[in-house]
Amino acid sequence: MAVPRKKMQKHFSTSSSTGSDENRRVYCQSCDRDGPRLPAQGYCVDCKENLCATCSTHHKRHTLSRHHNLLDEKSASETLSSASLHPRQPDKLKTRCPKHMKEMIKFYCQNHLALLCSVCVTLEHTGTSCKVNYIPDISGQILYNKEHQDILKAMDTITEQCHKKSTDVKKITAKSNNSLTDVSADIKKFRKEINQRLDELEKQANDAAKTIKQENDKTLKIVETTCNDVTKSLKASSDKIKHLITTKQADQFFIELKLAEQMIQDHEKRVHKSAAYGVKVYKFKPNKAIATVLDKEKSLGTFTEKSLKQSSPLPAVDIKHRQTSHQGKICVKTYNSRYTWSCWITGMTLLTPDLLIITDRNNYTVKMVDTRSQSVTHQLQLDIWPWDITSVSNTELAVLHPDDQIIQFISVSSNKLKKKKMLGISGQCFGISCCQGKLVVSSIDPVKLQILDTNGTTLKTVKGENLFSRPLYVTTNTNYIYVSDCDMRTITRLNWQGKVTGSYDGLDYPCGITLSDDGAVFACDYGRNVIEKIAGDCSTGKVVLKDLKHPYAVCWCAETSKLYIGCKTDQAKQDNFLQVFKLS
Structure with missing residues (x-):
């Protein structure tokens, strides 16, 4: 049933028209937080709080609030709206302040969008630019507006984005890992090609050494054969000359002696010619370009990225002058043996x-x-x-x-x-x-x-x-x-x-x-x-x-x-x- 206006003014009633006197009575909001419930006998316009007589007295004396606009019981009854009253016992606040761990979060600054404890309010949010609310005063409103729905929707959206991002990264990672398998195969193939090329160069060098050795052996055989022939021929002539001297065959001795002179000239030429064969001693001089390539190069190759996006059509280009x-x-x-065109x-x-x-x-x-x-x-x-x-x-x-x-x-x-x-x-x-x-x-x-x-x-x-x-x-x-x-x-x-x-x-x-x-x-x-x-x-x-x-x-x-x-x-x-x- 309707409540008479006088009763509403006397007890700072809420907008509710039914219920017990206890529910319709207005209490001191400061006492509600930490002490027994006491009827409100004043109202602070700046803090937007109902105050009992004791709290009103302290409010006037406190340095931070002594200049606030305080209304007595009558003035407050005519000024307050139902939205500013606090007819219920607040929930027990259990969230600790991250800055002041012994304090509980009880306030909210609308200007800085910050959750605060009593210490935070006192030290950091005392200016006139900060609009600080006691959370139990404003918490009831959020149950009936769309703010929580928007927040939950935003949370769901971010969750979906995370799932999608995780799925996409999983797919891309699989592609990347598969490509790295191919990369490993290419590295092995490249290394094999390098080894094959080095094997070819090694065989080429060894073949060259073998060719020189074969030439040396051939030269040695020619010289040995020549020297053996000369030695045998000279010994035979010498023995014959000695025999003719012993037997005193002057005519034949003369002939053999002249033949020996001619033989000496011929054999000198043969020995001199065999001595002209150039047999050399060799040493291996490494190719510096190959010897230092591994020191200069920092890697077998580089990894290049493949685009995961489909190419878009190339735009038409303007023909610009280029120097x-x-x-x-x-x-x-x-040149080769077949064609010389x-x-x-x-x-x-x-x-x-x-x-x-x-x-x-x-x-x-x-x-x-x-x-x-x-x-x-x-x-x-x-x-x-x-x-x-x-x-x-x-x-x-x-x-x-x-x-x-x-x-x-x-x-x-x-x-x-x-x-x-x-x-x-x-x-x-x-x-x-x-x-x-x-x-x-x-x-x-x-x-x-x-x-x-x-x-x-x-x-x-x-x-x-x-x-x-x-x-x-x-x-x-x-x-x-x-x-x-x-x-x-x-x-x-x-x-x-x-x-x-x-x-x-x-x-x-x-x-x-x-x-x-x-x-x-x-x-x-x-x-x-x-x-x-x-x-x-x-x-x-x-x-x-x-x-x-x-x-x-x-x-x-x-x-x-x-x-x-x-x-x-x-x-x-x-x-x-x-x-x-x-x-x-």
């Missing part, structure tokens, strides 16, 4: 910034070029002429033989090239490129593009009657395939589904092409004697090198910003060299 400088030329002419470099691929592999169509060879020493360090003789070449991995290459319609796989190990398996293909194919385990080959008869795996399985065929006329070279990245067509005079871009997504027709006779690190294409224009850089979307192009001698094949090194160019002029002084340019 060019001629870095010289590399002689790639080698001038070079015709028709294909190039980089395994490392220091290791360039080229195909020499005229001399039926694949050659390994050290770009640092600028020399051919090894070559592989082929039975049929090659055309284009691509790297399948760091240790494997694929070479096209158009006439025989095959792909020859070649391994690279211990700085040597070695034939591996062959794959048969359909059509007279000239261009080849490998990306992520897929081979793309361009055929001019019939006109088409083929996408194969490294086992020779055809994954897709793009019929080219309406797209190409003579697709001579191809190059690829994870998003696109680029084709140079020397008859249609175009560079065409296709996606891996075989759909044309761009074309550039500003060329005269396009041949070899290579991809730049910014997504653009460097193209040899054999007819105009230039290298043109074409935007990745085939929208624009710009000449970056001119006044060349019929450039035919090209390769770009992103690490060194160098272009390697092979020309076809039918002149040895041009064709036997790779031209090297730096773009910056």
Whole structure:
């Protein structure tokens, strides 16, 4: 039932309209915390607390609160709202203050969002800017608002994020551990290759020592035989002369004496000639480069990270002017017993910034070029002429033989090239490129593009009657395939589904092409004697090198910003060299 207003004023009643007098009476909040419950007879506006007579007296005397606005019982009854009253016995507070371990947390500062004990309030939160509440005064409100729901929801969200992060890290860790297993296998393989190479060098040195020993033994045998023959001949002549002296056969003695003089001259020449054999004493002088390599090098190799994210399509690039400088030329002419033609470099691929592999169509060879020493360090003789070449991995290459319609796989190990398996293909194919385990080959008869795996399985065929006329070279990245067509005079871009997504027709006779690190294409224009850089979307192009001698094949090194160019002029002084340019 309704409570008369006078009674509410007299006892500072709460907003509740039912219940006993005990529940409707207002008590001193300070005493409620630590002592017996006493009726409130005053109210502090600054502290927002009901106070008994004793607490009101102390409140007025205390240094920190003596200037507070205190209301008597009557004034407080007219001012207080039901939300400021505290009609219940507070819970027993049990949480200790982390700063003052003997004190319990009882207060909350709304300005600093801090839980406080009595000492904290006294020492750190006494200013007028701090709005400090006694926790039992405000704790009842939180049971009926959404704050705790938001906090619990945030806790659930973070928990879910932790579970997801843990799952993701677990998956990535598994991938990382699997990759490290592969790394260990690669390390063992690399070590084996080093050992094999050292074994080869050791055998080579021992063979050289054996050859010298055999020559020494042969020399010794010749000298011994000569000396024995001379000794026997001279002894026989000497014995005969002595016998003729004893028997006093003057005529025969004269003849034998003169023969002995002639024999002495001949034998002196033979002995002198045998003495001319140069037998030397040797000592081993280690190769300093090999002897110190382990001291200089800090590791067998480095670990490089593989991206776990799928590559996004390359954006179109603006063709910007780049300064060019001629870095010289590399002689790639080698001599063998089968072919001595001038070079015709028709294909190039980089395994490392220091290791360039080229195909020499005229001399039926694949050659390994050290770009640092600028020399051919090894070559592989082929039975049929090659055309284009691509790297399948760091240790494997694929070479096209158009006439025989095959792909020859070649391994690279211990700085040597070695034939591996062959794959048969359909059509007279000239261009080849490998990306992520897929081979793309361009055929001019019939006109088409083929996408194969490294086992020779055809994954897709793009019929080219309406797209190409003579697709001579191809190059690829994870998003696109680029084709140079020397008859249609175009560079065409296709996606891996075989759909044309761009074309550039500003060329005269396009041949070899290579991809730049910014997504653009460097193209040899054999007819105009230039290298043109074409935007990745085939929208624009710009000449970056001119006044060349019929450039035919090209390769770009992103690490060194160098272009390697092979020309076809039918002149040895041009064709036997790779031209090297730096773009910056």
